[in-house]
Amino acid sequence: xxxxxxxxxxxxxxxxxxxxxxxxxxxxxxxxxxxxxxxxxxxxxxxxxxxxxxxxxxxxxxxxxxxxxxxxxxxxxxxxxxxxxxxxxxxxxxxxxxxxxxxxxxxxxxxxxxxxxxxxxxxxxxxxxxxxxxxxxxxxxxxxxxxxxxxxxxxxxxxxxxxxxxxxxxxxxxxxxxxxxxxxxxxxxxxxxxxxxxxxxxxxxxxxxxxxxxxxxxxxxxxxxxxx
Amino acid sequence: xxxxxxxxxxxxxxxxxxxxxxxxxxxxxxxxxxxxxxxxxxxxxxxxxxxxxxxxxxxxxxxxxxxxxxxxxxxxxxxxxxxxxxxxxxxxxxxxxxxxxxxxxxxxxxxxxxxxxxxxxxxxxxxxxxxxxxxxxxxxxxxxxxxxxxxxxxxxxxxxxxxxxxxxxxxxxxxxxxxxxxxxxxxxxxxxxxxxxxxxxxxxxxxxxxxxxxxxxxxxxxxxxxxxxxxxxxxxxxxxxxxxxxxxxxxxxxxxxxxxxxxxxxxxxxxxxxxxxxxxxxxxxxxxxxx
Amino acid sequence: xxxxxxxxxxxxxxxxxxxxxxxxxxxxxxxxxxxxxxxxxxxxxxxxxxxxxxxxxxxxxxxxxxxxxxxxxxxxxxxxxxxxxxxxxxxxxxxxxxxxxxxxxxxxxxxxxxxxxxxxxxxxxxxxxxxxxxxxxxxxxxxxxxxxxxxxxxxxxxxxxxxxxxxxxxxxxxxxxxxxxxxxxxxxxxxxxxxxxxxxxxxxxxxxxxxxxxxxxxxxxxxxxxxxxxxxxxxxxxxxxxxxxxxxxxxxxxxxxxxxxxxxxxxxxxxxxxxxxxxxxxxxxxxxxxxxxxxxxxxxx
Numbered sequence: 001x002x003x004x005x006x007x008x009x010x011x012x013x014x015x016x017x018x019x020x021x022x023x024x025x026x027x028x029x030x031x032x033x034x035x036x037x038x039x040x041x042x043x044x045x046x047x048x049x050x051x052x053x054x055x056x057x058x059x060x061x062x063x064x065x066x067x068x069x070x071x072x073x074x075x076x077x078x079x080x081x082x083x084x085x086x087x088x089x090x091x092x093x094x095x096x097x098x099x100x101x102x103x104x105x106x107x108x109x110x111x112x113x114x115x116x117x118x119x120x121x122x123x124x125x126x127x128x129x130x131x132x133x134x135x136x137x138x139x140x141x142x143x144x145x146x147x148x149x150x151x152x153x154x155x156x157x158x159x160x161x162x163x164x165x166x167x168x169x170x171x172x173x174x175x176x177x178x179x180x181x182x183x184x185x186x187x188x189x190x191x192x193x194x195x196x197x198x199x200x201x202x203x204x205x206x207x208x209x210x211x212x213x214x215x216x217x218x219x220x221x222x223x224x225x226x227x228x
Numbered sequence: 229x230x231x232x233x234x235x236x237x238x239x240x241x242x243x244x245x246x247x248x249x250x251x252x253x254x255x256x257x258x259x260x261x262x263x264x265x266x267x268x269x270x271x272x273x274x275x276x277x278x279x280x281x282x283x284x285x286x287x288x289x290x291x292x293x294x295x296x297x298x299x300x301x302x303x304x305x306x307x308x309x310x311x312x313x314x315x316x317x318x319x320x321x322x323x324x325x326x327x328x329x330x331x332x333x334x335x336x337x338x339x340x341x342x343x344x345x346x347x348x349x350x351x352x353x354x355x356x357x358x359x360x361x362x363x364x365x366x367x368x369x370x371x372x373x374x375x376x377x378x379x380x381x382x383x384x385x386x387x388x389x390x391x392x393x394x395x396x397x398x399x400x401x402x403x404x405x406x407x408x409x410x411x412x413x414x415x416x417x418x419x420x421x422x423x424x425x426x427x428x429x430x431x432x433x434x435x436x437x438x439x440x441x442x443x444x445x446x447x448x449x450x451x452x453x454x455x456x457x458x459x460x461x462x463x464x465x466x467x468x469x470x471x472x473x474x475x476x477x478x479x480x481x482x483x484x485x486x487x488x489x490x491x492x493x494x495x496x497x498x499x500x501x502x503x504x505x506x507x508x509x510x511x512x513x514x515x516x517x518x519x
Numbered sequence: 520x521x522x523x524x525x526x527x528x529x530x531x532x533x534x535x536x537x538x539x540x541x542x543x544x545x546x547x548x549x550x551x552x553x554x555x556x557x558x559x560x561x562x563x564x565x566x567x568x569x570x571x572x573x574x575x576x577x578x579x580x581x582x583x584x585x586x587x588x589x590x591x592x593x594x595x596x597x598x599x600x601x602x603x604x605x606x607x608x609x610x611x612x613x614x615x616x617x618x619x620x621x622x623x624x625x626x627x628x629x630x631x632x633x634x635x636x637x638x639x640x641x642x643x644x645x646x647x648x649x650x651x652x653x654x655x656x657x658x659x660x661x662x663x664x665x666x667x668x669x670x671x672x673x674x675x676x677x678x679x680x681x682x683x684x685x686x687x688x689x690x691x692x693x694x695x696x697x698x699x700x701x702x703x704x705x706x707x708x709x710x711x712x713x714x715x716x717x718x719x720x721x722x723x724x725x726x727x728x729x730x731x732x733x734x735x736x737x738x739x740x741x742x743x744x745x746x747x748x749x750x751x752x753x754x755x756x757x758x759x760x761x762x763x764x765x766x767x768x769x770x771x772x773x774x775x776x777x778x779x780x781x782x783x784x785x786x787x788x789x790x791x792x793x794x795x796x797x798x799x800x801x802x803x804x805x806x807x808x809x810x811x812x813x814x815x816x817x818x819x820x
Contacts, residue, residue: 054387055479076376077287326605517571
């Protein structure tokens with residue numbers, strides 16, 4: 001009996017110590033992100049979905065604490081993963097309503113990253129679970145994998161450049177699952193000219209990505225709420 | 229030949245029937261535009277049902293360019309019928325009226341008259357198309373504004389940037405003029421075979437309906453003849469609105485997916501126009517004017 | 520000089536011979552009456568003269584030129600009204616004349632158009648649409664179009680059809696004036712002898728596509744002349760013997776029967792010739808006049 005109590009105690013102590021380490025890393029990341037109250041970033045957006053043919057488009061990304069984010073195409077129509085924008089890093093970390101569990105080190109693009117799982121403590125939150133891959137040295141998140149309640153799973157990959165000190169990526173890639181796309185020929189009035197190759201491609205490839213490459217950030221210069 | 233073309237144009241201008249097609253197009257377009265203005269969002273939501281499951285589309289999807297595309301999709305199927313009303317009556321209507329003998333006893337040859345009449349019918353057809361373009365494109369742009377063209381095809385979606393759209397419409401209208409001139413030429417051929425107005429109009433419309441059905445049915449037996457049917461090619465103006473993508477799946481601005489298909493269709497339509505008009509000239513040269 | 524020269528002209532519509540080996544000549548300045556019952560082949564012949572119908576065989580020369588090879592040049596000098604005055608109902612008389620004026624090489628002035636409208640009595644209604652015109656007015660407008668470019672040859676197919684007596688008189692007067700005052704050559708067709716005899720200087724009678732009689736009106740309608748029908752046991756032999764005699768020019772062609780147009784006083788001499796030529800004569804009957812003869816043709820069919 002004693003042995004069992006000691007074992008459980010031991011595990012709890014180790015666990016607490018690991019969680020404490022995870023929380024410390026998350027805190028470090030949060031602290032970096034907290035430097036930024038708002039930003040406006042110029043970028044180029046690329047949409048890669050099997051059933052969508054779209055060209056690169058210039059976008060402006062607006063952010064304001066705690067979790068307001070808006071991607072606006074300079075002109076024209078923009079396509080964003082449904083709900084994907086709302087599960088960005090800031091929205092995950094800002095309210096601190098989560099439990100962080102360390103889940104080992106993993107190699108990602110040549111970097112040794114700490115994987116940390118976040119479980120929300122508030123049932124009202126949109127997401128169910130999220131995994132963050134963090135560089136413990138730079139305190140930068142390189143990848144997140146988030147499962148939402150309503151909009152499926154999103155994978156967000158980030159690359160960093162000159163704004164790394166603010167925890168802001170130079171490139172962000174939203175990965176998401178796509179559903180089948182099909183409109184009846186009777187509606188599109190496209191008879192007899194179906195391209196079988198395009199159809200095949202659309203069926204096979206069920207993953208889509210939207211990639212934004214940032215050119216520059218204007219940080220902490222104030223962003224009006226009307227932008228969101 | 230210019231004087232007789234002028235005469236034919238003047239007669240078309242003076243005929244009350246000429247304006248039926250212009251009126252019909254205006255009525256159709258305005259009704260559709262009104263419907264889409266009032267309830268277009270619901271229509272767009274219906275079209276984008278599959279997309280909205282995955283993506284958030286931000287922007288003015290239901291803009292003038294998309295409205296024009298929807299209108300052309302609907303109308304370019306029906307405008308040929310209106311073209312047939314005039315073209316299929318050009319020779320037979322005069323035969324029926326008895327005025328063909330007035331024309332054929334002038335110093336101009338029958339070949340000249342037939343060609344002049346076809347030129348006049350072609351000018352009428354092109355004016356009808358310009359009217360359609362004005363209402364469908366420019367009025368839509370004015371009423372619904374402009375934005376990127378978010379085009380939902382059967383198996384995929386094409387997003388064409390606003391500045392890359394207008395020239396495509398110009399191309400599509402030029403292509404459509406070939407399609408409609410083929411219909412005019414067919415109507416003309418039917419017209420050369422009859423001495424009354426109704427027969428050739430009905431025959432032309434029937435031929436278009438019949439060949440359109442053959443062109444749209446995916447039955448192996450019909451697939452053999454499909455490439456040679458003008459109806460297979462008439463709707464290929466849509467090819468102007470499909471775009472090439474590079475290896476990274478980025479759409480290439482200013483590109484057309486299948487230029488060869490457009491060229492081939494235009495060639496097939498041109499050959500049909502030549503054959504139909506040539507046959508009309510031959511028939512009219514041989515014909516005894518008994519009316 | 521022959522304005523129209525037709526040789527062995529035929530037109531077949533399937534098995535039907537609408538015109539059968541028809542030959543005739545129209546001289547300059549003549550009013551040439553083309554007489555025949557409805558369906559006799561008049562309109563078909565006129566349409567062939569205007570290149571509306573392609574002949575099955577035969578030659579047509581107008582102004583000394585082949586119609587086949589010089590159609591445009593010939594039609595530049597021809598004005599025609601064929602059967603009904605079919606016009607564009609949605610155009611006015613003024614618009615009709617303005618349009619058709621454009622089709623001629625020579626420039627036709629607005630004053631000429633006005634003069635033509637006046638000539639055919641349509642000046643007051645020049646700007647009314649043709650759909651509001653009576654048949655007579657349409658006919659006059661048709662003639663106006665035919666006369667507009669001052670043609671040397673005018674072809675009028677049944678120009679008095681459907682007109683009231685005043686309209687008929689007006690057209691008759693116009694045709695006479697065209698020939699007499701302006702020296703035009705006029706070919707006019709009708710199924711009414713009474714109509715033709717009042718205006719034509721020469722008459723050709725056509726029946727079932729064949730020429731029945733041809734000659735100056737004064738000669739054909741000479742009250743001293745008569746049509747004699749000869750019935751024999753062998754018409755072919757009789758006709759051959761007459762062809763070889765002085766009566767050759769008096770023979771009237773017809774598909775059946777043998778007819779001669781001769782002065783009444785020559786009937787005894789003809790009888791003597793037939794007997795002397797050993798022709799087995801059954802009867803020799805005088806039809807009194809060309810009118811009787813024509814009436815017989817039209818009543819038989």
